Amino acid sequence: MNRRTATGLLGLGLLLPGVLQAGAEWTFSEPLNVDGNWQAGVFHHLESSGRRNLVVHGSEVCLTWEDNRDGTPQVRVACRAAGDPEFSPRLRPGAPRESYEPALLALGDQLLVAFEAEDGVRAGLVGQPEALALSPSGAQVTLAPAPGGQVLAVWAEKRERHRQLRGAMLRLEAGALRAGPAMWLKGIAGDGDQGYPAAAWLANREAHVVAWEDRRFRNTVLMSAIGSLNDGFSLPMQVNGLWPPHSSEYGVSSGVARIALRGGAAGVLAAWADKRNFRMGHDIYAALAADSGRFGDNQLVQDGFAEGVEQWHPALAMGTDALVVAWDDDRDGNSDLWLTTGSGGRWSDDWNAAAMAGPLLQTHPALALDSSGRLHVAWVERREAGGATRLRYAIGTPVAAAAVGGK
């Protein structure tokens, strides 16, 4: 057994008896370019807060990203219907100048994209040019489904001395996007910056779970809370394990970064980058919040072959019978995507498909599982470090029993 703990393995199995019965394996298509090929000086980024870049919407899969092909960074959206040979760009809500870090989610029969612009956080419907201003100075917006055909948007915004989390409920009225009042998330404020929120709907509690990076302890920890925008949230609960400082005199503790959440029948799954093994950089950890909304045992999801290399950019997908976490690392000499599947209370050995590895540099995965169990994967690809980028996409079809390509 590698560095995963037996406790952690047992924990997920006990908490997810109905979900983790079948191992999920996929055969992947040849990858597609989402937005053309490499172009000198053009850089694509898949980095929404909470990793909400890829959505399956009806018979389509849609991706949102930011690139600078027109000279300034702008949010883009493209979709591909099942069977189509390629992605098609979609009209997306605009911003006066620059826009960044878009998050994408279904809102009724529409697609909602929220993003950071020079003039704050905006949101709009894909296919329409107008965007609502949610906040004049916020950033790092994420989205989560909500009942009643609504979506929760949460972002970080300066409030007096520190950045704190603020949100708004979004809904459709006669086909137009409407936003409720922007509200500070009640119950979670602290004496330190909060940022990079993620959010998900915990169905069995009929409440939202929100998680974020929090610096009230003078180092970055991950906090979560359960509640609602209108009624307030619980006292914050620390997601990543409580580790004592390495020194009584210097510093505070190890760091964490960029949590992502997804909700499903069994609860809310979190994945994040965690530097508790501080000599080796970040590793990828996961935890589940079930009935109580509190995240349980932290599990190291990567396998022993990842020992000694740093992991970046965790993403996750949660389906009816599969959990998948993805990231990038350079264990094979340069950056490749790696994935692991939660099944039967365990995380699989790390795996990838041929398209996600090799001499090119694959980074920043985005994942989505559809109702047929197909795994959609998008990522950023470069020919050399710092070079121009292209966006790649592949779809994995479930197979009954097969070794999925990999190491």
Next chain:
Amino acid sequence: MQSAVFLLLLALVSGLPAWADPPENYVFHPYDEALHSARDTGRKVFIYFGREGCGYCDLTNRTAFVDPRVRERYQQNYELAYVDSEGGQRLTLPSGERIVERELGPRFQAFVTPVFVFAEADGTPILRRVGVQKTEDLLAAERFVAGGFYRRMNFEEFRASGE
């Protein structure tokens, strides 16, 4: 129970005096601003990858960067850049790419903190030092770069040469 633990920790930690930022009495800038200044001044760039709560950053700040010889040489000879390795500040790279500062980490292999990188004005690394640095380490690294020794030997050879 976990809430109680949280409150207890909050009470305990709020009394701790130190966390890692750039060392005191230095003028550090965002990475892209430092590169921009370096192109104007002809200086090289010294990049400090730190993290709030980083113990080894704190140790280096309070035992090595506090030395007046270090402060004088680094302030005088370099454009100083501080990178919050978990941060979200947006930067523009010489290539024109806009990224957040956390994304600089993979590009400089700064996967732990602290990492110190001496670089040319275009960001090309000259010397990379990882972990706690003593006063002598910082002074030697500065001599190695400022004296141009890096053009004909590596840092270990330089240290062994007694220069």
